[in-house]
Amino acid sequence: MLYDKIQLIIKRLMLAVPTLFGVLVISFCLTRALPGDPAVYFAGAMADEASIQQVREKLGLDRSLPYQFLAYCNNLLNGELGQSLTTGQSVTYEIKARLPASLELTLLGLFMGLLTAIPLGILAALKPNTWIDHLCRVLVTAGASTPIFFSGLFLMFVFYYLLGWSPSPIGRLDFIYLEPPHVTGFYTIDALIIGDYEVFKAAFAQLLLPASTLALCALAPIARMTRSSMITALESEYVKAAKANGISAKMRVYVYALQNASLPLLTVIGLVFGFLLGGNVLVEKVYSWPGIGSFAIDALVASDYAAIQGFVLIMAVLFVTLNLIIDILYTLFDPRMGRNE
Amino acid sequence: MNSQTIKQDNIAQQLRYLVGQNLLSSISLILFGVYVFIALTGSYWVPYDPLESNTTIALQGPSSQHFFGTDHLGRDVFSRVIVATRLDLGIALAAVSISFFVGTFLGALAGYYGGWYERLIGRLADIVLAFPLFVLAMGIVAVMGNSLINVIYATAIINIPFYIRISRAEVSLQRDRQYVQAALLSGNSHFRTLLFHILPNCLPNLIVQISINMGWAILNAAGLSFIGLGVRPPVAEWGILVAEGADYIISGQWWLVLFPGVVLMLAVFTFNLVGDTLRDLADPQKRK
Numbered sequence: 001m002l003y004d005k006i007q008l009i010i011k012r013l014m015l016a017v018p019t020l021f022g023v024l025v026i027s028f029c030l031t032r033a034l035p036g037d038p039a040v041y042f043a044g045a046m047a048d049e050a051s052i053q054q055v056r057e058k059l060g061l062d063r064s065l066p067y068q069f070l071a072y073c074n075n076l077l078n079g080e081l082g083q084s085l086t087t088g089q090s091v092t093y094e095i096k097a098r099l100p101a102s103l104e105l106t107l108l109g110l111f112m113g114l115l116t117a118i119p120l121g122i123l124a125a126l127k128p129n130t131w132i133d134h135l136c137r138v139l140v141t142a143g144a145s146t147p148i149f150f151s152g153l154f155l156m157f158v159f160y161y162l163l164g165w166s167p168s169p170i171g172r173l174d175f176i177y178l179e180p181p182h183v184t185g186f187y188t189i190d191a192l193i194i195g196d197y198e199v200f201k202a203a204f205a206q207l208l209l210p211a212s213t214l215a216l217c218a219l220a221p222i223a224r225m226t227r228s229s230m231i232t233a234l235e236s237e238y239v240k241a242a243k244a245n246g247i248s249a250k251m252r253v254y255v256y257a258l259q260n261a262s263l264p265l266l267t268v269i270g271l272v273f274g275f276l277l278g279g280n281v282l283v284e285k286v287y288s289w290p291g292i293g294s295f296a297i298d299a300l301v302a303s304d305y306a307a308i309q310g311f312v313l314i315m316a317v318l319f320v321t322l323n324l325i326i327d328i329l330y331t332l333f334d335p336r337m338g339r340n341e
Numbered sequence: 342m343n344s345q346t347i348k349q350d351n352i353a354q355q356l357r358y359l360v361g362q363n364l365l366s367s368i369s370l371i372l373f374g375v376y377v378f379i380a381l382t383g384s385y386w387v388p389y390d391p392l393e394s395n396t397t398i399a400l401q402g403p404s405s406q407h408f409f410g411t412d413h414l415g416r417d418v419f420s421r422v423i424v425a426t427r428l429d430l431g432i433a434l435a436a437v438s439i440s441f442f443v444g445t446f447l448g449a450l451a452g453y454y455g456g457w458y459e460r461l462i463g464r465l466a467d468i469v470l471a472f473p474l475f476v477l478a479m480g481i482v483a484v485m486g487n488s489l490i491n492v493i494y495a496t497a498i499i500n501i502p503f504y505i506r507i508s509r510a511e512v513s514l515q516r517d518r519q520y521v522q523a524a525l526l527s528g529n530s531h532f533r534t535l536l537f538h539i540l541p542n543c544l545p546n547l548i549v550q551i552s553i554n555m556g557w558a559i560l561n562a563a564g565l566s567f568i569g570l571g572v573r574p575p576v577a578e579w580g581i582l583v584a585e586g587a588d589y590i591i592s593g594q595w596w597l598v599l600f601p602g603v604v605l606m607l608a609v610f611t612f613n614l615v616g617d618t619l620r621d622l623a624d625p626q627k628r629k
Contacts, residue, residue, distance in 0.1 A: 022468030150602035278475025
């Protein structure tokens with residue numbers, strides 16, 4: 001049984017290899033599909049013929065495409081993503097410095113989304129066609145139709161301008177606070193590590209609105225999936241059998257049904273994470289959040305190609321990795337997997 | 342027997358049945374009509390020129406003269422929102438048409454012929470879906486150049502995999518049916534059979550996807566122009582209108598963001614609901 005599962009997991013890992021390879025090929029194409037000659041571009045505006053030639057050789061642009069691709073992969077393995085024109089730093093450095101800000105936001109958004117969507121979905125499934133089910137449906141449809149930048153601005157208007165509950169919605173920390181020493185790069189966690197609750201509260205208050213915006217976006221698909229898979233589970237034979245055996249309603253819902261409904265949920269979480277990585281860019285723009293999304297937007301405006309390509313690649317790798325982890329968890333949790341192999 | 346009779350009903354009867362079933366469906370169909378009407382005729386009846394600025398009346402709230410208020414240059418927000426409808430729906434329609442034709446064609450070939458070709462196409466679709474789609478669209482626009490047509494292409498590319506998947510699945514379900522054998526036996530070429538006999542039978546599910554995709558495409562294009570890609574000011578487009586208003590939201594000029602945002606949201610909402618309605622129409626089990 002366990003042996004079968006390990007075999008399945010290895011199979012799944014092998015399946016990810018061609019996908020990762022494809023991702024690499026596409027990002028390589030993105031680097032080579034620049035309008036005009038990349039060498040001229042990377043040499044800068046003041047370059048003469050000789051220095052362009054030099055850059056061409058340095059980038060390997062005079063070699064064959066397969067060679068260039070291998071060189072590109074080799075650079076990636078060394079963590080080399082090129083030089084950002086806007087900041088003058090290496091793209092790897094920039095992304096490393098800014099990734100924690102984006103991840104802190106995205107993960108908190110996802111967590112808040114799960115925390116509201118799953119109970120909502122369960123309630124809607126338990127009481128179909130009541131007001132809670134209708135509320136769930138309205139939220140799901142509205143959530144799927146709301147542009148994330150609009151909900152972000154709306155929350156900002158209500159909670160900052162009208163109610164004044166939220167701190168000034170710019171950046172990760174109000175300037176009167178010093179940022180906590182770097183451990184994880186997550187300001188909230190770093191502040192907790194040194195036990196500075198003041199800074200923790202400030203950082204968390206800054207996080208709350210942008211994370212809620214992301215949570216609103218994540219809410220819809222998760223609630224919809226929870227509701228439908230809970231309804232399927234509750235109507236199933238094993239729940240009926242449990243009822244016939246006198247197992248309490250609470251136990252039936254939270255153990256028998258929810259456990260089975262949690263598997264499709266896992267898949268949806270992977271999907272939602274993809275939305276959130278994209279939505280993150282818009283939220284970072286709205287809240288001037290110094291993550292990799294706003295870095296990418298600055299790079300886009302300045303036609304800073306190396307930075308954009310690095311950004312797209314990192315996002316794709318993050319997404320593929322998360323989906324892989326989810327697939328592995330799925331294999332581990334689902335007792336049916338590996339039985340018929 | 343029952344499904345036979347329903348199939349023979351005309352579409353108008355089916356629609357009437359659905360409308361009776363579901364109030365939301367009828368609302369969505371009405372809204373859909375309103376949006377199409379605005380997109381087609383909006384620019385002829387807006388009260389003001391959407392580009393005409395008049396700084397003496399800048400940043401005024403909604404009034405009987407300016408229903409949605411005026412922006413920082415004194416332009417009439419109502420006129421700009423109305424005029425933007427054609428552009429936004431146009432972008433979405435163009436992008437969705439491209440992904441529909443390309444994706445359906447590739448997927449249909451994959452489903453029909455199978456083999457290594459099917460694996461290749463399926464793999465390609467998987468790879469595109471391995472990217473967070475909005476991020477991929479950003480990358481494509483950045484590399485191909487920041488222009489409206491490239492926003493359309495990028496939106497089209499990220500939606501192609503969905504059509505590939507649907508048409509591949511549908512065609513491989515249909516290809517062993519007897520009517521396909523009959524078509525082939527009566528002398529149709531494989532290609533002709535695929536195009537004129539099999540694909541029409543796959544259309545219902547594809548049309549549902551088109552409607553849902555229209556909503557995504559509108560969101561995607563508005564998101565891209567919100568971060569400064571594609572359409573550029575002073576052209577009126579929903580994403581840009583919200584982006585322009587974003588600077589004024591913390592000083593309380595809410596109408597600049599609210600009206601274009603709500604109109605945008607309602608458009609996506611409409612297409613999603615129409616998609617749900619069409620899905621019910623296409624699914625005979627739900628119809629009963």
